[in-house]
Amino acid sequence: MKYILLIHHDEALDDDERQHLLKESVQLANQLHENRQYLDAAPLQPTFTRR
Numbered sequence: 001m002k003y004i005l006l007i008h009h010d011e012a013l014d015d016d017e018r019q020h021l022l023k024e025s026v027q028l029a030n031q032l033h034e035n036r037q038y039l040d041a042a043p044l045q046p047t048f049t050r051r
Contacts, residue, residue: 002039011046 007025009018032038 012049 005028007028009021013021029038029041044051
C-alpha cells in the first residue's frame, strides 16, 4: 500500500519560519528514505504562479 504526504504552509510566512519548516520537511524525508518508505517528492508551485 502507498500513501501520499502533503506538507503545506502559509505562503505569507517570513523567511525564518519558512526555513524552519523546510528543515523539518527535509528531516522527515530523510527519515522516511532511511526506512525505505520514501519514493519521490515534488514541490507544488506557489499560488502566485497560477494562471
